[in-house]
Amino acid sequence: MASERYHRQLILEGFGASAQSKLTAAKVLVIGAGGLGCPALQYLAAAGVGLIGIADDDTVALSNLHRQILYTTNDIGRLKAKVAALRLHAMNPEIEFVVHVLRIETNNVLEILKDYDFVLDGSDNFESRYLINDACALLKKPLIFAAVADYEGQLAIFNATDEKGETTNYRDLFPIAPKPGEIANCADNGVIGVLPGIMGTMAASETIKLITGIGRPLINKLLHYNILSNEQYELAIIAGNDYQLPQNEADLMAFKYNHISLTEPMVIEIDATTLKDLQQKTSTLLIDVREIHEVPALDQAIYRQVPMSSFNDFLSTDVEAQNIVLICQHGIRSVAAAEALSEKYGNTKNIYSLKGGIVKWRNYFIN
Known part of the structure; x- marks a missing residue:
């Protein structure tokens, strides 16, 4: 049978x-x-x-x-x-x-x-x-x-x-x-x-x-x-x-x-359209918080790489840009990084996280 x-x-x-x-x-x-x-x-x-x-x-x-x-x-x-x-x-x-x-x-x-x-x-x-x-x-x-x-x-x-x-x-x-x-x-x-x-x-x-x-x-x-x-x-x-x-x-x-539970996030999350608009502004810094081994690699002339494993060192420095956008693979680590920057700068800077990360907006990053 x-x-x-x-x-x-x-x-x-x-x-x-x-x-x-x-x-x-x-x-x-x-x-x-x-x-x-x-x-x-x-x-x-x-x-x-x-x-x-x-x-x-x-x-x-x-x-x-x-x-x-x-x-x-x-x-x-x-x-x-x-x-x-x-x-x-x-x-x-x-x-x-x-x-x-x-x-x-x-x-x-x-x-x-x-x-x-x-x-x-x-x-x-x-x-x-x-x-x-x-x-x-x-x-x-x-x-x-x-x-x-x-x-x-x-x-x-x-x-x-x-x-x-x-x-x-x-x-x-x-x-x-x-x-x-x-x-x-x-x-x-x-x-x-x-x-x-x-x-x-x-x-x-x-x-x-x-x-x-x-x-x-x-x-x-x-x-x-x-x-x-x-x-x-x-x-x-x-x-x-x-x-x-x-x-x-x-x-x-x-x-x-x-x-690990569910409550409201503390940072502003944006989509790829808003990211593109922010890129056109002169005082915008785009930060990729993924580790150096992660793919796809982004153009470091456009995206500054600051891995989460060394993000605390970055926090000890001062950022001149008025707009700061955090990016990672799935929009998880970028929120954590944005929260850390928000704690440091408060309302003196505009700090964002790309919702869903590179995976969600893959076509935007990979042409």
Whole structure:
């Protein structure tokens, strides 16, 4: 019966019984049974992953149903993890499901993750993302990361070794956790339902590739996808040295992940049109706060590079320009830098951060 269920992938050249056996033996934890987690769970279960963990403490709401297609109107108010497990078992009763009705936190993350081979992060908040990343790095667990915002999605694989023997983690992409209000979530900005479906399905595909060894997984690469234009591109992720990972359980427990929360930002965020207008003014300084290894490289005749790792040194100097614009990859570090400058100069200068960063306005920076 199993061979008939998986027949279409068993007959694939380069897949076969060997790859299917690896799927059967694999243990995958999916964190978040929401917009990203639902399609990922469906395809991992259909592919025959032997044991799938589902971690989520939320209940089904009416506003979930346009994108979380494992659930129906009759499921409103029921626990997502339990409903998902029932539906997936009906889809494939030959595999095992473990339900974790809880929120991943510092006091349980290591105990839960240790029993799995791979972790797929479909969470929707930065507190969870940094915690899951740090725990995976500590336990040396490959981490498949997916996220969506507005009409765009991101996908990457961390804590896995590439062909050069190198590994990276989420903090190499985002060294500094966003401060309150720096990044809006789907509840605030909205999301078109099909986008997390696409990114969640791609996350399942990357997980299957990792498990079976087929293809070229996105190890140490960030894939960026725009649903409006159907454009996608990859960025290489390079290991940095401007952060510190927990070295043991005590370090992890001591870190205040719950300080990453949502309140209003303290700086003015601008778009590329406003940036262009400011560039025309004579007293404007454009500062790129990314680290020197990050790409794409900007013209240093136009953008002054002041990495966040040395930004405190820059703060000790005086800036003559009246308008200061901070720029980074995703508009997270630039907000932190703008806040630091605002504390120094108060209302005597106009200080801005480019909202969404270079990734959002890629066409403006790369012609």
